[in-house]
Amino acid sequence: EVQLVESGGGLVKPGGSLRLSCTASGFTFRDYTMTWVRQAPGKGLEWVSSFSRSSRYIPYADSVKGRFTISRDNARNLLYLQMNSLRAEDTAIYYCARDSNLDYDSFPSPIDYWGQGTLVTVSS
Amino acid sequence: IQLTQSPSSLSASVGDRVTITCRASQAISSYLAWYQQKPGKAPKLLIYAASTLQRGVPSRFSGSVSGTDFTLTISSLQPDDFATYFCQQHNSYPGTFGQGTKVEIK
Numbered sequence: 527e528v529q530l531v532e533s534g535g536g537l538v539k540p541g542g543s544l545r546l547s548c549t550a551s552g553f554t555f556r557d558y559t560m561t562w563v564r565q566a567p568g569k570g571l572e573w574v575s576s577f578s579r580s581s582r583y584i585p586y587a588d589s590v591k592g593r594f595t596i597s598r599d600n601a602r603n604l605l606y607l608q609m610n611s612l613r614a615e616d617t618a619i620y621y622c623a624r625d626s627n628l629d630y631d632s633f634p635s636p637i638d639y640w641g642q643g644t645l646v647t648v649s650s
Numbered sequence: 651i652q653l654t655q656s657p658s659s660l661s662a663s664v665g666d667r668v669t670i671t672c673r674a675s676q677a678i679s680s681y682l683a684w685y686q687q688k689p690g691k692a693p694k695l696l697i698y699a700a701s702t703l704q705r706g707v708p709s710r711f712s713g714s715v716s717g718t719d720f721t722l723t724i725s726s727l728q729p730d731d732f733a734t735y736f737c738q739q740h741n742s743y744p745g746t747f748g749q750g751t752k753v754e755i756k
Contacts, residue, residue, distance in 0.1 A: 542754065549752035561745070571736055571747040572683075585743040606747065621692055636683035636738070638704070640692035 528552040528639045531620045535644030542612050542648070548605040548622030548641060556600040559583075559625040561637060562607050564618035571645075574620070577605065578631040590616075612648045619643040651739050653674055655748035661756040666727045670751045672737035674718040681741035684713055684722045687750075688733045697722065698740070727753070 534546040548560070562574040575586045575596040584596060595608040605622055626638040652675035662668050672682065680700035685693035695704045697713040700720055710725045724731055732755055737748040 563747075570750045571687075573738075573745040573747060576743065576745070583743075587744050626695075626698070628740065633681075634740045634743055636695055636698035636704075636740050637685075637693070638695050640694075642692060643667070 528632050530624065530641035532620065532622045532641045532644035535646045537622065537647045537649065538612055540613060540648055543608070543610045544612065544646060546607040546609065546620055546622075546644060546646070548607075550605065550622075550624070552605045553624070555598075555603040558627055559599060559631050559635065560605045561623045561625055561634075563598060563621045563637070563640075564616075565585060565621070565625055565643075566615075566618045569618075572618075573634075575607070576625065576634060579627070580631050583632050596632075609646070612646075614648050617648045619629065619645050638642060651678060651742065651746050653737055653739055653746050653748040654755060655735075655751050657750040657751060658749065659754060661754045662727050663756045664727055664729060668724040668731075668753060668756075670722045670726050670735055672720040672722070672748050674720070674739060677718060678739045678741035680715055681739055682713075682715065682720045683738045683740055684711075685736045685738065686731075686733045687736065693736060696735075724753075745746075 554614040559578045561576040595613045597606045622641040624639040625635040628635040652686040684697040700715040701713045
């Protein structure tokens with residue numbers, strides 16, 4: 527059974543940093559592109575970043591470029607999101623997600639598995 | 651690529667046929683997915699590549715495309731279908747989502 531479990535969320539002050547982790551199990555982690563998606567309270571979904579299975583493609587949303595860094599540890603089945611210079615508008619539930627590998631890894635694929643999410647609150 | 655969903659919300663009764671539209675700001679071929687999200691839960695993939703039903707999703711859900719206009723149809727709304735629906739393009743990065751359509755009980 528595919529499982530994605532996020533951790534690391536919490537309350538942080540504006541300008542602060544936080545690192546989210548996602549522990550994957552139930553599939554061959556290194557074979558899949560992995561993605562972070564966020565959802566502000568009561569709002570829609572926002573794609574944040576992906577780390578392709580080949581490690582060649584690591585795109586970011588414009589809203590987080592230069593502040594967030596996605597990484598992965600294939601040996602430990604872990605996905606990370608390092609978030610720096612956090613702003614109030616980064617407050618959201620952050621979901622770890624697995625792309626379905628529908629196409630070449632230079633393109634996004636539909637997300638077939640999601641974690642339960644971890645809440646990040648940026649407030650003074 | 652911008653995705654514009656309509657309506658933003660709708661009220662319907664059990665048994666109704668429901669249609670939700672997602673318009674892309676440029677050509678994305680058939681690279682569009684639909685998700686269902688219930689309160690406090692992660693989204694669930696329903697349809698990908700515009701019209702391919704994800705394994706395990708009931709056949710009352712269907713998707714279609716005409717140009718840059720994509721449609722999600724629920725042929726006969728069931729109590730379990732009251733939720734928010736999002737579209738997402740998987741043509742190119744960033745993987746943009748639509749703003750969502752909330753389906754409520756009339």
